[in-house]
Every structure is written in structure tokens, then in C-alpha cells.
Amino acid sequence: MRLLLVEDTFDMAEAIMIRLDRSGIACDLAKTLEEARSLLDVQRYDVIVLDLNLPDGLGTDLLKELRQKSDRTPVLVLTAEFSVDDRVSTLNSGADDYLVKPFDYRELEARIQALYRREQGDKAEELAIGDLTFNATARVVRLKEAQVNLTRREFSLLELFIRNRGKVLSKERLFEGIFSFQDTDVSMNALELYVARLRKKLSGSSVVIETQRGLGYKLEVHD
Amino acid sequence: MRLLLVEDTFDMAEAIMIRLDRSGIACDLAKTLEEARSLLDVQRYDVIVLDLNLPDGLGTDLLKELRQKSDRTPVLVLTAEFSVDDRVSTLNSGADDYLVKPFDYRELEARIQALYRREQGDKAEELAIGDLTFNATARVVRLKEAQVNLTRREFSLLELFIRNRGKVLSKERLFEGIFSFQDTDVSMNALELYVARLRKKLSGSSVVIETQRGLGYKLEVHD
């Protein structure tokens, strides 16, 4: 795990870093918002631990910038004191969790791990194929950022192709994949039609459904 | 929240269910261990409230079975009398909390809520989603400062959506979340109606419930 710690108090930062290092968490330190920004420009982090009070501004400002850029990196906010209002505004800025100083380092680590796990769990569901992003849980397909709206059948079909990318899939196999066995009266032409519709919706993508005459179809990634 | 109550005394069970229902907790009732087992086979619960003395055995037996299967659902044990030995053996069986009859229903509810909160790992009890603030404990929802008045069912529904934001939730899943299984005669249209009502109350928010035809609904945050 790669972590960015934004904290200006040296003792605090050192104590945290030693502890995290011991747990095998690679930890970069930024003492100001400025430093944090330059690090974030060149490096992706799995988790950010952000102190609220920094010499050159508020942690929440950085947080808002990130979310503005739709960077969803999990952020844990550290703060000295915390009124109910602070709490609300911090969470509103897009923080995922917060911890009030002084805190127990074990708790900090536990929460960092929790955020990391959540993040990884979400990501596992995202498949990237060429310039396509496929998320089975959210049932979302994106083509270069833009969302592609697929119907149920189209989605099932694409899912089949993606899970077997590179393999030739027979029409029968595909048919069984998207129609239930009750649909005995549906013609094979329906499948061809769905392939056509999918192709149209995915046109402009590096992902292409190739026809294998007499055999079936195959999903290929071109460049 | 979805709760399983295992209790054979009818009066007691009814009193508890009415109370919990009023707080928006979808509550299933099992009068025997047998019934409880079949319900647990088909349904996940957030909390289980378990009477110790049941016609077909001891509540602790069920509890041990669960823990054996490494099911960590929080369990609150209800019992008529309680020696120190009982207490120890109950907790050893894997109970998370217990309550001695007669008890105050408010206390029961508070403890159930506490177990639920702990389970959800929700130390930050205020959830911020887009321009919405959601407080499960206080049962308050705010849209850009202004309070949104939601009914019991509307609140349960929103809670489900928020705890699974981004994921597609099937109508069945949502239905089970807001109705108890005794409500077999309620039509699926009721759920659609609640979605419509929620949408109306949340109109103008960045949080939107999207329809996934044939699949269910999904909560999305737009900008």
C-alpha cells in the first residue's frame, strides 16, 4: 500500500511513519499543502492521511480540489479538535473518515487498512479492457470516460465476451448466455441483432467483436 | 435495518415487533429454532435477537451453530433469569450482548442500534453523499442544510441506497430491506411508489436514484 501523509508537526509525522512503516505501508510525507500537491501530481496513492491545520492553508481545501478533479482516493482527516459543525463540513468536503487527536496509533492503522480494503474491494469489480471500463456490480460500462448505456441483454452479452476475451464463442454458447432456457422460440437472428447493437454502441472503441464465419464471435482488443 | 427476532411468547414478540417497526426496523419473527434456521438459510440479517428458552431447544444452540459456520451476525440474547454462570456461558457461546427480562423496550432498541452501528463500522455517524447529509442515529436527512422529512419506509429505503451507493440493487433486495417477510401481500408496486416518493423529496439534490430496467435501481451522485 502506498500512502501520503500530510502533516506539519514533525513529532507526530515521525511517530506515524515509523508505525506505518513497520506494518509495510510505504509512506510519503508532505509538510505543506504545496508539497502535497506536487507529490500528488506525479504519484498515485492508495490512501491519504490529511491533517486539517497546515502552515499554508486548510486540509479541506486540498480535499475539495481532489474531489473536484473526481479523484476518489480515500482520505482520512486528522484534526486537533472537532465540533459537530467541523465534522459535518469535513465529511461534506469528501473525507471518508476522520480521527481526533490525540488518537491511538493502532486505531489509525486499523482505519487506514479499512479504507484500503474498501478501495481494493471496489476496484476488483472494475475490469479494464482496452479503452473500456466494465463494472459488473454497478452495471456500468465506460468508453474513454463516457458512459455507455446498455440494455440488460446487451450487458449480459458484453460480459460474456469480456470474461472470455480472445476466445471464439459459438453462437449457441452466446445464445444460452443471454437467453433463458424458456426462450426456446427465440431465433438465432436475435443474437446477431444484439451483436450488431453492441457493435454500434461500442464503435470508436479499441474493443471489437470479430465474426468467425461458421464458428461464432470473438472479442479482440486493437490499438 | 433487517432484524430476526427469535421468541416464542406471542405477547412479548408482538410488543417488540410493533416497537421496532415503528423505528423503521424490518423485523422477521421465528417462534422456534427450526423456523429461525430456515429463515437464516435464505436471508441475511443485520442483527438477531434471540430468546434463550424456546420450545425446541436452547437459543445458545442456534448461536453456537452460527458461530461454527463463522457467521458473525451480531446477536443479542434475551432471557428470563440470569445467574453469573449463565451470563458467562452465553457470552462464551458468541453472544454480543444480552438483556434480562423484564426490560425496557427503549433499552432493547438502543442496544440493537448500537450493535447495528458497530457492525456497519460506522464511527462517523454522519454520512455525506453529494449535497445530502444522512444521520442514521438521529434519523435525520438534510439537503443543503434544509431538513428533509422522510417517513419510516422512505428512510429505510434511502439508508439501503446510501449503504450500497453505486451498486445496482434489485427490487427484491430493496423490498426485503423495507418490508418484513410477513408482508407477503404487499405488491412490488409499493416499492416503485416509494422510489417515486423518495425521488420527489430528493429532487434538486445531486443524489439521484437511477432506474436500471429489468435489474433494479442504483444511487448515483451527480455534479
Next chain:
DNA sequence: CAAACCCTGTCACCAACCTGTCACCGGCTG
């Protein structure tokens, strides 16, 4: 205790959109 109010869930009807057939076309293959 009645009146007013609100929450619930049903019904009916409408709108949107998904679906699969048909028909016809075009290109491969032998």
C-alpha cells in the same frame, strides 16, 4: 371523542423503452 392529518399500499392507466421478427441486403466461400 371527534376531526384532521399523515402514512400506506392498491388500482388503474400511461409512458418509455426493450425486444425479437421480418425482410432485405451484402459479402464470403466454394
Next chain:
DNA sequence: CAGCCGGTGACAGGTTGGTGACAGGGTTTG
């Protein structure tokens, strides 16, 4: 070049979801 396989536009149901109106039941208030 004939035959076949696959591609695709148009269209007609059919399914699914949305929503206004309403009735029943419960709760609050005067």
C-alpha cells in the same frame, strides 16, 4: 456465380416502470 451466412433498418408488440387518485388505518390534536 450461386448459395449461404451474417448484418441491419424498421416496426410492432410486450414488458416494465412511473404516477395520480384514493381508501383504510393509525396517530395527533383540539
